[in-house]
Amino acid sequence: MRADLHIHSNFSSDGKSAPDEIIEAAVSAGLGCISITDHNSFEAYDLVKDNGKVIVIPGIEVSSKEGHILAYGIDRDIPRGMSVDETIAAIHAAGGVAFAAHPYRWWSGLGESNTVENDFDGIEAMNARSTASSNRRSEALAARIGKPVSAGSDAHTPDHIGDGIVELPDGIATWQDALDAIMKGKAKPSSSSRRAASTLRYGTKSISEWIFRGFRRM
Template structure:
């Protein structure tokens, strides 16, 4: 099965893709289950799960006091502005997995190395390939994953429908977060980068919405 571990919907402040359209695009691409990781929100994922038409993993890209951190397999929203460690502990308290995304992308609100060091014992997965990050940032993330002994993950970081599935993981079917984490370690990462124009389109749309 193929899973894109980092996808946004209109539940994020900087994305216009309705969750139903995200689900339809994932279906066309053969991506399942759907990992929806909206900014400070689980509403999009909860909407899809309530509809019951697709298998959904509830995720959230949480803005901590020091940068972004993703929780996967959540039961409910993790509030923003917690310290990175507090956010990670809240993820764990829900039985979820701590997913460190784009840790070296200078264009993103990533955690600093000091914050990452303070989280080493709680990080389950490091995003070793992000479809919106450059080669150097992804390589540094892969090196960090090896240093921490974490499981490697990958995702498109899609903010448009066209970006979904540009990067993904081929993995055996799994039952719950623990089994997912075991199988992720032997999964195959498929690397593809978002086209520059799509990235610019998404950022332009975000700027327009803020005006």
């Protein structure tokens, strides 16, 4: 079963996909499981959890003070703006697991020391909006420190859903089964990567949007 574990809906301030469009795109991309990990929003989950077509793992992408953190299996919203260890503690209190999102991404990634020194349950090894070299480094870091891996497209539009995935073993029927397989290290990541030209655009866009938001990081 193919699972895209990092998708944004229009409940993310920068996402364009309606939750039902995400389900349709996931079916078209041959996915059996997804997680909608909106920036600091857990609202999409209730709209798609009973869609009857793809398994949906409850998730969120939280902005901690040091960078983005993915939470899976949570039962509530996780507040933004806390330190890394406070964010991880809040995720655990909500019954979830905390993954370091795209750790080597300039601007929004946690960086290596924050990733290694905190009590993460796993590492996002591949993200289709990260460069090939940062994906290689993430995957190598997860292997080196022996953490479970996730992967996803980080799609903000329906056409990119499925660009990054993990392959999960057969026989998964619920999101709990899927998360259990991920935490047992059975997820095999694969992903496309961001090209150099779009990385430059991303840098320029990040800074101009940051200024527009009044110097508040996404």
